[in-house]
Amino acid sequence: xxxxxxxxRPPRRTFWRANQRRLAPWLFLAPGAAMFLLYVIxxxxxxxxxxxxxxDGMGAKxxxxxxxxxxxxxxxxxxxxxxxxVLWLVLYMLAVPLGLFIAIFLNQTVRGIxxxxxxxxxxxxxxxxxxxxxxxxxxxxxxxxxxxLIEMVTGSGVAVLADERYVTYGIIAxxxxxxxxxVMILYLTGLNNVAPDQVEAARLDGAKGWRMLWYVILPQLRxxxxxxxxxxxxxxxxxxxxxxxxTSGGPYGSSRVLSYYMYEQALSEYGYRMGYGAAxxxxxxxxxxxxxxxxxWKMWRDETER
Amino acid sequence: xVPMKTGAPMLLAALxxxxxxxxxxxxLTYNADFDPDPLAGMQALIADFEAANPDVKVxxxxxxxxxxxxxxxxxxxxxxxxxxxxxxxxxxxxxVTSGQFTDVSDVWTENDLGDKLASSKASxxxxxxxxxxxxxxxxxxxxxxxxxxxxxxxxxxKTWDEFVAACPKFKAKGIDCVTTGTKALWPAAGIFDYLxxxxxxxxxxxxxxxxxxxxTDPKVRAVFAEWAKIQPFTTPNNAALEWQDxxxxxxxxxxxxxxxGNFAVAVFKEGGMTNDxxxxxxxxxxxxGIPRAEEAPTDTIHIPSGAKNVADAKKFLAFVASAPAQxxxxxKIGQLPTNKDSTVPQDDPFLVAGFETVSTASALAQFFDRDxxxxxxxxxxxxxxxxxxxxxxLDAILDRLEKARQRIY
Numbered sequence: 001x002x003x004x005x006x007x008x009r010p011p012r013r014t015f016w017r018a019n020q021r022r023l024a025p026w027l028f029l030a031p032g033a034a035m036f037l038l039y040v041i042x043x044x045x046x047x048x049x050x051x052x053x054x055x056d057g058m059g060a061k062x063x064x065x066x067x068x069x070x071x072x073x074x075x076x077x078x079x080x081x082x083x084x085x086v087l088w089l090v091l092y093m094l095a096v097p098l099g100l101f102i103a104i105f106l107n108q109t110v111r112g113i114x115x116x117x118x119x120x121x122x123x124x125x126x127x128x129x130x131x132x133x134x135x136x137x138x139x140x141x142x143x144x145x146x147x148x149l150i151e152m153v154t155g156s157g158v159a160v161l162a163d164e165r166y167v168t169y170g171i172i173a174x175x176x177x178x179x180x181x182x183v184m185i186l187y188l189t190g191l192n193n194v195a196p197d198q199v200e201a202a203r204l205d206g207a208k209g210w211r212m213l214w215y216v217i218l219p220q221l222r223x224x225x226x227x228x229x230x231x232x233x234x235x236x237x238x239x240x241x242x243x244x245x246x247t248s249g250g251p252y253g254s255s256r257v258l259s260y261y262m263y264e265q266a267l268s269e270y271g272y273r274m275g276y277g278a279a280x281x282x283x284x285x286x287x288x289x290x291x292x293x294x295x296x297w298k299m300w301r302d303e304t305e306r
Numbered sequence: 307x308v309p310m311k312t313g314a315p316m317l318l319a320a321l322x323x324x325x326x327x328x329x330x331x332x333x334l335t336y337n338a339d340f341d342p343d344p345l346a347g348m349q350a351l352i353a354d355f356e357a358a359n360p361d362v363k364v365x366x367x368x369x370x371x372x373x374x375x376x377x378x379x380x381x382x383x384x385x386x387x388x389x390x391x392x393x394x395x396x397x398x399x400x401x402v403t404s405g406q407f408t409d410v411s412d413v414w415t416e417n418d419l420g421d422k423l424a425s426s427k428a429s430x431x432x433x434x435x436x437x438x439x440x441x442x443x444x445x446x447x448x449x450x451x452x453x454x455x456x457x458x459x460x461x462x463x464k465t466w467d468e469f470v471a472a473c474p475k476f477k478a479k480g481i482d483c484v485t486t487g488t489k490a491l492w493p494a495a496g497i498f499d500y501l502x503x504x505x506x507x508x509x510x511x512x513x514x515x516x517x518x519x520x521x522t523d524p525k526v527r528a529v530f531a532e533w534a535k536i537q538p539f540t541t542p543n544n545a546a547l548e549w550q551d552x553x554x555x556x557x558x559x560x561x562x563x564x565x566x567g568n569f570a571v572a573v574f575k576e577g578g579m580t581n582d583x584x585x586x587x588x589x590x591x592x593x594x595g596i597p598r599a600e601e602a603p604t605d606t607i608h609i610p611s612g613a614k615n616v617a618d619a620k621k622f623l624a625f626v627a628s629a630p631a632q633x634x635x636x637x638k639i640g641q642l643p644t645n646k647d648s649t650v651p652q653d654d655p656f657l658v659a660g661f662e663t664v665s666t667a668s669a670l671a672q673f674f675d676r677d678x679x680x681x682x683x684x685x686x687x688x689x690x691x692x693x694x695x696x697x698x699x700l701d702a703i704l705d706r707l708e709k710a711r712q713r714i715y
Contacts, residue, residue, distance in 0.1 A: 057379055059404030071713075094680070141543040142555075159543035162695070189510060251545035252692035268374040268683035270675070272400050 016061045044285065046053055050278035057266070057274045068279035076290070077253050078280070081261040084168050085237065085287070088257060091172045092179060092236035096228050099183025100221075104213075117188065124181035132245030135174035136161060161247050164254035171242050171255055183228045190224030191217075226298070233291050237284070258284040309330035309681035323415040333680050334364045335387040336607075339374030343572065344442075347638035354634070357627050362618050382406045386612025394429035394440060394604040395672035396515070398680050401608070402432045408609040408616065409435045410623060413448040417624045425664070426604050426644045429672055438572060438608035440644040443638055444568040445660035446496055446673075449587045449675040454562040455479050466504070466532070467592045469563075473539035476562050483539035485561030486694075487547030494544075494690035495674035495683075497565045499601055502529045504592035517715030521707035530700055534552065539699050545691055553577060565589070569604065571656050572640060586659050597668035603676060604644065624661040633673035 010099070016023075052069055055061040072078045111228050123131065137144045151157035160170035188232035194217060238258040243249060249256040249264060250251070251288040258280055264270075266277025340348055345368055352364045354702055367387065369377055376392060382401065392407075401407045414420055414436045420427055427438040455462060458479045463469040473483035488494040502511045506525050513519045514526065541552060542560060549575060555561045557577030564570070574584055591598070607626055609619045625631055632643035637651045642661055651658045662668065675683035689703045 056404055058383055058400065078681055110502055136546075139546070140551075141546055159546045162543040162546035164695075248489065248491075249545075250491070250688075250691065251687040251695060264684075267371075267376055267379075270680040272680055 026165065046082050047278045050275055051148040051282050053275040053278075055062065055274040056272040064275065068276050071276070072279055072283065075255065077261060078258075080254060081256040081258045081280075082283075084255065084257045085284075087168055088172055088236040088239050090174075091169070092232050092239075093178055093229075095179040095183045095232050096225070098176070099180045099228065100187050100225075102184045103187035104179065104190060104217075107188060121181050121185055124185070128178070128180070129245050131174055131178055132242045135177075135242075136246045137171070139170055161255075162251050162290075164251055167247060167251065167255040171238040171239075171246050174246065175235070175239055175242050179232060179256065182231060182235075186224050186228045186231075190221045194220045213264070230295055234288075237288055237291075258287075319444055320431045321462050324353040328544060329363055331363045332615055332618055334389060334622060335371065336364055336389040336622075337367045337374075337378070337387040338391040339369045339371045339390075341371055344639040346637075347635045350638060351626065351631055351635045354631065355622060359618070359621065363620070364419060364622070371536050378596065382612065386610040388497065388609065388613040389622060390608050390610055390616045391607050392438065392606055393428060393467055393672070393676050394446055394606050396675035397672070397676040398437060398606070398608070399679065402437050402639055406611055407437045407609050408515045408607060408613065409618065410438060411435045413439065413620050413623050413627075417627060417629050422629065422645050422647060423699055424455060424646065425602075425670060429604055429670070429676075430606065434673075438606040439627045440604045440606045441626045441632060442602040442639065443602045443644055443664070443670075444502070444641040445458065445663050446565070446567045446590055446603075447660075447663065448557070448587050448588065449564045449570065449574065451556055451559055451562055451579070452583050452585050454559045455585075457481065458562065460562075462585065462587065463590060465594045470535045472562075473536055477539055481559070482555065483542040484536050484563050484565065485541040485552045485555050486544050486565065487541075487549040487552035487709075488691045489546060489548050489551075490695060491567070491684075491687035491691055492673070493549045493552070494694055495687045496567070496601065497533065498529065498686075498690050499674050500565060500589040501532050501592070502526075503601075503671060504589060505529050506593070507596040508671065511599070511671060512677065514657070515671075515674065515682075517679075517682065517711050521704045521711055527615055528705065530697075533693065534700075535695050537694060539554075540694060546697055565602075568641060568656055568660050568679045581655055584656075586656050596619060598666075599669040600664055600667040601673055602642070602664050602667075602670040603673040620645075679714060681714050682710060701713060 052065060053061040053065045062216045102120060120140055138144050139160040141147055147157040160166045178195055196217060202212055206217060243255055243257055243260045247255045249260050262280040265273045395534045401499050423440060428438045430438055438542055458476045458481055460472045476483040486493045505528055553570060553573045557574055557579050613619055629645045629647035632645045633648040636643040642664060650661045652658060671677055678686060686707055691709050692703055
């Protein structure tokens with residue numbers, strides 16, 4: 001009996017020892033993975049299943065199959081939101097070249113350059129809500145700076161946020177302001193890592209200006225560009241706060257984006273359609289998945305090539 | 307966000323307090339959405355209630371007004387208070403049909419509220435039962451700037467035709483005949499409601515709000531035909547204005563008339579208007595002979611079905627419904643008491659006029675976003691906003707509203 005004990009213990013130890021290297025990463029990942037599962041993965045499937053129900057958020061759910069999606073197909077407001085989302089995606093991309101331009105402009109050694117850099121970075125630090133408020137005052141009819149400027153130049157002011165033709169562009173412009181600052185910072189750090197010897201060599205070979213930028217600097221900035229594109233795409237797709245602050249989706253729903261429309265249908269003052277909101281969320285998720293899988297695929301390729 | 311910040315310390319304080327006083331006292335938690343003035347009024351009412359019921363302590367959790375509208379769904383299902391503020395009419399229907407509010411018909415019968423609160427009984431009733439108690443309402447109407455009328459040399463109109471005829475005279479002086487700020491959508495609905503109540507009457511208006519009449523009906527078109535007469539004289543770009551922004555134009559004399567609720571008087575007066583420069587008139591008659599109905603949105607208190615202390619909550623409702631409590635509360639918040647035995651302070655001309663307007667009305671509507679179900683309200687008010695900006699799109703707007711009506715009801 002007493003001899004048996006030492007015989008039973010060792011195999012348990014050896015199992016841990018034998019697999020320690022394989023198990024350890026999973027143990028370290030476990031807390032994060034559990035959170036991710038609880039707050040991201042499970043809600044995705046919950047939303048997916050909710051989108052097949054008609055539910056007011058409080059009472060009983062009733063199964064409606066794909067009716068929510070069928071309704072989306074004929075819902076003008078949905079198509080407006082989708083169109084605006086595409087506008088956001090396309091125009092938000094301007095942040096990448098503009099951010100690069102400012103970064104290159106600021107990447108010099110002048111007295112007090114750190115101060116200028118932080119001033120340019122400032123809009124990214126302040127809250128989106130504040131950005132939204134500032135721009136709505138900027139655009140405000142009768143007293144806004146922009147309105148007054150247009151009035152001075154053309155004789156009659158344009159109330160950007162009350163005009164369905166301009167409203168989305170007005171909000172995107174507000175969104176670009178902090179986004180450009182963000183991209184700029186990414187590029188500034190990237191520019192720090194540009195190899196000086198390559199620049200030197202290129203200069204000896206007679207490269208300057210655009211050719212220098214295009215063939216020598218930009219290739220070295222590829223990691224920064226990748227991150228800049230990723231954050232800009234994600235920023236464009238989840239553009240909610242500015243729409244909510246500046247127009248509440250108005251005038252008459254013409255500045256809605258999918259994320260805001262989802263909120264409006266499911267959670268807002270007049271929205272009691274959880275199922276319909278979930279269906280919108282699923283569509284938004286599907287659009288995001290296109291980009292996310294593209295990014296993941298690229299990262300995977302880069303990792304394995306190494 | 308605001309309620310979170312204020313709520314957490316309050317909750318903590320409530321926990322500490324209840325721990326100390328748990329032996330002697332019962333507590334009533336009350337979630338509400340008061341602006342500063344009404345908050346002070348309700349706090350005074352609560353103090354009176356606690357004086358009358360020394361063994362009950364009321365814990366008031368006040369939320370930001372707009373945030374409350376979405377927060378209520380969370381706390382009703384997750385952590386229910388004993389009392390909660392909400393609104394009358396169809397606005398409470400989602401909570402009633404999903405069983406989140408308690409039937410309080412017994413409070414009504416025991417305290418004879420059917421008689422005392424007769425004017426609000428219909429709007430508190432769903433399926434023949436009462437689901438809460440009203441504590442205040444306020445009149446709507448046309449508020450006008452007497453200085454603007456003087457500047458344009460216009461007499462205060464008695465009829466709708468005179469009102470419409472005055473508009474070009476204001477325009478000639480660079481004054482907007484009618485102002486509104488429709489960024490939050492609902493101010494436009496106030497104009498629509500009155501035009502419909504005056505053109506087609508109360509019964510048609512309620513049928514429309516309840517989805518029994520198509521939006522493409524010629525009678526609905528008649529309403530928009532009247533609206534089209536004043537649309538060109540309405541403040542442009544109102545979709546980018548909050549109602550307070552339009553109030554600024556109004557107090558500065560850049561606009562002459564404002565279709566608004568009485569709560570706006572406080573804002574007008576803050577902007578420098580006095581009883582000498584601010585006027586109130588009932589919305590003028592359009593179709594002759596139609597009984598005059600008014601808008602009087604009612605604010606209410608309900609007992610959530612998850613309430614822990616129902617007995618004391620009902621006591622509180624009975625107290626809030628009583629005439630003396632309503633007189634005192636409404637004098638403080640500058641609105642009208644719903645109890646017919648209450649009185650209004652005679653030194654406030656707007657309250658006196660409002661009391662007169664509302665108590666002599668043939669019927670009371672709540673407001674478009676309380677009479678119509680939430681979804682229809684949203685689509686409808688967007689339509690009104692669009693009409694104010696692009697009146698030539700009327701056909702497309704009405705078709706869209708009709709499509710929504712067929713889906714929603």
